[in-house]
Amino acid sequence: MVLPVNIDMDVLRTFVTGVNLGSFAKAADRLGRSPSAISLQLRKLEGQAGQTLFQKQGRGLALTEAGDILFGYAKRILELNDEARSAMTGLSAMQGWIRIGLPQDFAETWFPALLGRFARAHPKVRVEARVDRGSDLAQGVARGDLDLALTWGRMGNVQAEIISTRHVVWIGLEGFKRDEGEPLPLIAFDSPCAFRSAALQALDHDEIEWRHAFASPSLGGLWAAVTAGLGVTLRTAEGVPSHLCVLDPAISGLPALGRIELALHRSDVEQSPAVAKFQALLIEAIADG
Structure with missing residues (x-):
């Protein structure tokens, strides 16, 4: 009978921390380990997994298909581990x-x-x-x-x-393109709203006329208005409904947006x-x- 291989929990934590931070050098600082120690841990993890988890991408590393699969499991394993520790420590x-x-x-x-x-x-x-x-x-x-x-x-x-x-992004129906002969139909919350302010600043900077096409106190109301084709809105890319699209400024004729705090x-x-x-x-x- 072949015994299963147990994956080291500390190695998994290093793996997840490095992927989340986008850099294993940053993970070394966060975890208080040397870069060489982190490299040894990653080689150990590949040995325990029996798969190549990383591939070269420019000057950095990217996850392979096996690495991406392990990353999902690793997060769940660590969450359960941390819950168990909390319960056991009172x-x-x-x-x-x-x-x-x-x-x-x-x-x-x-x-x-x-x-x-x-x-x-x-x-x-x-x-x-x-x-x-x-x-x-x-x-x-x-x-x-x-x-x-x-x-x-x-x-x-x-x-x-x-x-x-x-990052702040424009969101609309697939294929949306601004009609340069008409004011841009903007869907947003009423003031005060950081996203609305970001939109107006970008539109004013590029001297693009706009009109407030729809206002709602709920995010669901904004999504419904965009779905109905009443105009475009802007948020972060998190939680965008699957039937709506993040619009490319270069294609849609909309101004580029920055970041929001x-x-x-x-x-x-x-x-x-x-x-x-x-x-x-x-x-x-x-x-x-």
Whole structure:
């Protein structure tokens, strides 16, 4: 009987960290290891997997098909490992109440999975999540109604911490091309909205006329308006419905867009252990995204 090969957990963590960061040199700094030690770990992982996991791509490395498959499994293995460690170290007894606000973009993508992981590891912690516009979420933190909130842009709060940035993209129906003889039909939230501000800045810079074709307080309303062919909108590429397209500025005749900041707002009240733990997981999930 051939015994199965156990994959080293530390090696898997190095693997996932390096892929997420886009550089194993950065992974060495993050994990406090030397580059040569990281290289030895990666060779060990290929030996345990019995497959070539990396291939040369320019000056760096890219995942092979086998590497891409292992990456998906590795993330799941590490998540289960970390949940088990939390339960066994007594953190499952953590109690409290967490009130968090976040944009609709994340509520429909990676946040439910994060919430599920946290609930399984800390069943005695009650989490209340509020999905709303950034300006309302920032005000909720300021009033003490929320412990944490994520917003696109600082929303006037200079104390908010920028924890990541994302590319802003135009989104519309496949084949959309701007009619240069007509104002661009823009679909967006009303002000204040960081995406709307980014659109107007880019359009004004390129001297492109525009008109507000549709406004909605919900992201679903924006997607519905774009689906109906009423115009184009802009967000990040995360969570774009499969029937809509990220538009190439060079083909669609739209101006290029930059990046948008993702800000974390914290209540002035001293954080409980539960809030601090959830915040750490939240920042980690944002970095992985």
